[in-house]
Amino acid sequence: MKRPHIILIILSVGILAFTLRKPLQKYLVAGLQTAKGRKTVQDRLEQYGQAVRKRLLPYFEAAKIPYPPKKVIFIGLKHEKILEVWACGKENRFNLIRTYPILAASGRLGPKLREGDRQVPEGLYRIESLNPNSMFHLSLRINYPNDFDREQASLENRTNLGGDIMIHGSNASIGCLAMGDEAAEDLFILVAETGIEHISVILSPVDFRNKVFPKVTYPLPEWTDILYEQIKQELSKLTDK
Template sequence: MNSKIEHILLVMLAALLLTACTGGSKNPARTGGKEVFRLVKKPHSTNSGAAMPTIVQETMPPPILGEGHRTTDDVLYHFRPYVRQQLMPYFRNAGVSYPPKKVTFIALKQERKLEVWAGDAGEFRFIRDYDIRAASGVTGPKLKQGDKQVPEGIYRIVGLNPNSNYHLSMKLNYPNEFDWFHAEREGRYDPGSDIFIHGDSVSAGCLAMGDKAIEELFVLTAEVGHENVKVIITPRDPRVLPLDPNGYGLPTWTPELYRMISAEMEFFSDELRVSNSRPIYPARSPIR
């Protein structure tokens, strides 16, 4: 008798869940990031002390396809709930909605930091920063394929790669118009390409952020829209110490490049690091 009641309850609960989760889709597990459930039996003691099986609904982690086959939607489905949980406190402290309208990533090569700034309208607010795990090369712009230099300048994200060899990656529009203009003037017809912000901790001209950080950056970029994300890469923080364009081996157009970077960085001043209630982190001391 108990087995018969158990069977009836199982059928009824399964029918209810199917009705609630299908939503007219043949594959609800890949559309909209809904939770996936399974039915499990767990022991339950009655008043007489006898153990009776109870049918319960248990949340399962969402599935994700293996690398080489997954889409950006797959990545969002798998990581978005966790990333939102991680980032929402930072956005609340900054007084910025999530997802915001626009985002700027500021990569500081010398400090090995990548700052996230975001805004809904008007000024940007500091959200948080991440350690850059690896960034090959030295101070100065990227000039040619194979020099292993992380570029310097103002860039856009032009693509998201959910099947990167480095977990996840976001491609920059290097070389941009500024880079091409000076390369052509100097007869450099192979200034390099395929510069990414990616996971892992190895670099040959890219910004390696580690897997956890790239998951957050990738999901944030996808939710904002990569066309609404700007990336500033600077040799060091010009808000602390002015950039020096006269270093050994720097091209003659470096002063123009550093003026552009410094002017862009004026929109991201230390005053804007302070939320309505308290500083998010102290202002930096000068680099020694």
Template sequence: MMKLTTKIIAGLALAGLLGACSGHQSPAPITKAIPAAVKPQAQVDRTMYYIPVPRLPGQRTVADVLHVYGEYATRKLNPYFAQAKVSYPPREVTFVALKQEMKLELWARDNGEFRFIRDYRIKAASGVTGPKLRQGDEQVPEGIYRIEELNPNSHYHLSMKLNYPNALDLFHAEMDGRADLGSDIFIHGRANSIGCLAMGDEAIEELFVLTAQVGAENVKVVIAPHDPRTFPLKANSVDLPEWTSGLYSLISREIKALSSGVKSVKTGL
């Protein structure tokens, strides 16, 4: 009996180590917003929060994640929202990922304008400046995306799948005569990446819980090569497609519209 139990545990541990960004286990589809977690008590010890190993790989649900991490993540996020004078959970959320700065900004609003909430350090993001063009180029895409699935059974703790390639990516590929654009681009935990945004485990817990509570249909993800509020986005490289300048104009407008009413200096923890 002891030997059998040991083999089962070892098998589950091995399964969790396999796969890369494109090797996420089948995610759970998002259908509607999930109610916010109950208001947490003060001084909650993070070591109290863990998810037991399921009997079989892939059995964890979004509801399971909210049950385990929802209270803790909400307690961490609430002070930032209170400082920004935005209710929690908000009505809409925008994540702004800046590749050069290795930073992901969280913006949100309820009934007013978007306000800056906080930022997170991106722990890993492969590739260089420029949009993702094909399978295997290891590029983090650039553009304006949506979260189409939440994956509670990711090999990278938790993950959120982007809708890459989106309609604009497909249009440009058709005009260029490109095929096999790649897929399976995620925002996930851990600290390694092949075309994804790796946020670390604690950060992805907050982002995952927030997205589940707000509803994925109310979350937008803007990915830029660098911060256009610092210096303009320009497609200077001859290796970039001709349409990159137009894409960068769209990204710049989206980001600058978010911060147009923000006068204070943004800081993150």
């Protein structure tokens, strides 16, 4: 076979492998998960529920909120690297339950715009699903991109917004919030026992309740101020004062 033909074949195989890298990665992950045994949310409730309730109940009792609560709000603060858990009972008054450190979250201040930008999203979200077989122990999937994200992308002709944004265990992450395994167990069980439809998530660049957005040397989208005003309004409803 002539040398140019060999080079052409090698290039073709390389292009095919690059094109299929995402699907192949998904099949590999699925295969690894199957090999270690598929678990259900109920399995994880039975496995971790008792220990999690033992850890969480003192916090709920101190906040005078029943467990499981009526509703839960997670507040992820990128600059502060913390995740706050707020909950309410039937009277709909939210109290701070506890705060967890965010062990890892890539990117910088500012919203997520596209696949591969390594950004943690910013905005008002909900939990879309629970993954009891996560490669990062346990994970909670956030519904990024939401309607606001899609609307702004459409206006700017942006496509491929990315996805698979999780709150998960372990201590490493790209575009997600890595909380450590024990914290992930707490959050996973709390969501499962409260009901996924009763969970809201606020992802904010900073804690707008006590500070302003810092000056940055890189450009932000024109609509960022609109987004941050929405976040500020929701955060203002959640205060210990």
